[in-house]
Amino acid sequence: MSETIEPIAEDDFEWAIVEIFGHRRHAGRIREEEKFGAKMLRIDVPTLVAPEAAEAGKPIEFAVERWTSHWYGGSSIFSLTLTDEGSVMRVNRPYASASRYLAPPDRYDGDASEDVSALDDIERPW
Numbered sequence: 001m002s003e004t005i006e007p008i009a010e011d012d013f014e015w016a017i018v019e020i021f022g023h024r025r026h027a028g029r030i031r032e033e034e035k036f037g038a039k040m041l042r043i044d045v046p047t048l049v050a051p052e053a054a055e056a057g058k059p060i061e062f063a064v065e066r067w068t069s070h071w072y073g074g075s076s077i078f079s080l081t082l083t084d085e086g087s088v089m090r091v092n093r094p095y096a097s098a099s100r101y102l103a104p105p106d107r108y109d110g111d112a113s114e115d116v117s118a119l120d121d122i123e124r125p126w
Helices: 085-092 117-121
Strands: 014-020 024-035 038-049 063-073 077-082
Touching: 014 038, 014 085, 024 063, 024 085, 038 085
Parallel strands: none
Antiparallel strands: 014 024, 014 077, 024 038, 038 063
């Protein structure tokens, strides 16, 4: 595993999800390269980072921080699925922890000292 240093033309790559020996799974951009006198699969996997501040109610736009390259021989490829850039980015986005559930406010917002007999007419789901 190494990080890509040289700039690469985007046109030379295809987007794919690759499984290696059925144990490792990478999603990224792929192409065939010759290394050590043999043809190998090169897959560049993006490392995504979330912005520091995100607007409430809008989807978070992740940015690619760096690309990590892996090379595999053809006999080690268990499966290769061609896909699109959006799918690759969704697979590689960081884990988002579960958020806390906030209960909706009560229907009655008045003062507790007020007459609450009108609340008896409210249709309840139970």
